[in-house]
Amino acid sequence: MSDIQSLKSQCRKAAFAARKEAHGLGLDQEANAQLTSFLKMQEDALTIAAYMPIRTEVSPLKSMEAMARRGRNICVPVVVAAGSPLEFHRWTPDCEMVEGAFGAMIPAKVDVLLPDVVITPLAAFDMGGYRLGYGGGFYDRSFEELSEFKKVQAIGYAYSTQEVMMVPREDTDYPMDAIITERGILSF
Numbered sequence: 001m002s003d004i005q006s007l008k009s010q011c012r013k014a015a016f017a018a019r020k021e022a023h024g025l026g027l028d029q030e031a032n033a034q035l036t037s038f039l040k041m042q043e044d045a046l047t048i049a050a051y052m053p054i055r056t057e058v059s060p061l062k063s064m065e066a067m068a069r070r071g072r073n074i075c076v077p078v079v080v081a082a083g084s085p086l087e088f089h090r091w092t093p094d095c096e097m098v099e100g101a102f103g104a105m106i107p108a109k110v111d112v113l114l115p116d117v118v119i120t121p122l123a124a125f126d127m128g129g130y131r132l133g134y135g136g137g138f139y140d141r142s143f144e145e146l147s148e149f150k151k152v153q154a155i156g157y158a159y160s161t162q163e164v165m166m167v168p169r170e171d172t173d174y175p176m177d178a179i180i181t182e183r184g185i186l187s188f
Helices: 003-023 028-041 061-069 138-146
Strands: 047-049 073-078 087-091 097-099 105-107 117-120 153-157 178-181 184-187
Touching (some): 028 184, 061 073, 073 105, 087 105
Parallel strands (some): 117 153
Antiparallel strands (some): 073 087
């Protein structure tokens, strides 16, 4: 394991502990209020990718439902293969869901969309706009691929306690345009 991979692993461990503690405080309602407010301002963002929460991730479900009611296209990430970018499949509040990779629920029906905004979970973030993911590189590859087709807003979604001084970075780490927490919206 390289030095940077070791640093990322240590940072992830501490961040997951902070996230678990924050998750127990019931902050998702405040976080969803911030996320929904942000998404309402993104009038050109007709297709929004979010995610089905697993473990102690802050849940974007209330915001996803609110944006679907406003007529936005909502999609969720689907792992198609290790080392590949994610696909984003159309989601509606009442669509049939099945278990996908890593225990995340995904739509049973495959309808691939190209999002204008991608809301991503994370382990940690810093004030430089960088996120520490789970180590698979799925979102970094996806942002890289999507940017070949269109301008996509990369939005990290987390609890404020997941902030760290500096996320260990590599050249392949994709910077976020904003990080949204229960405390507000940080734009970069």
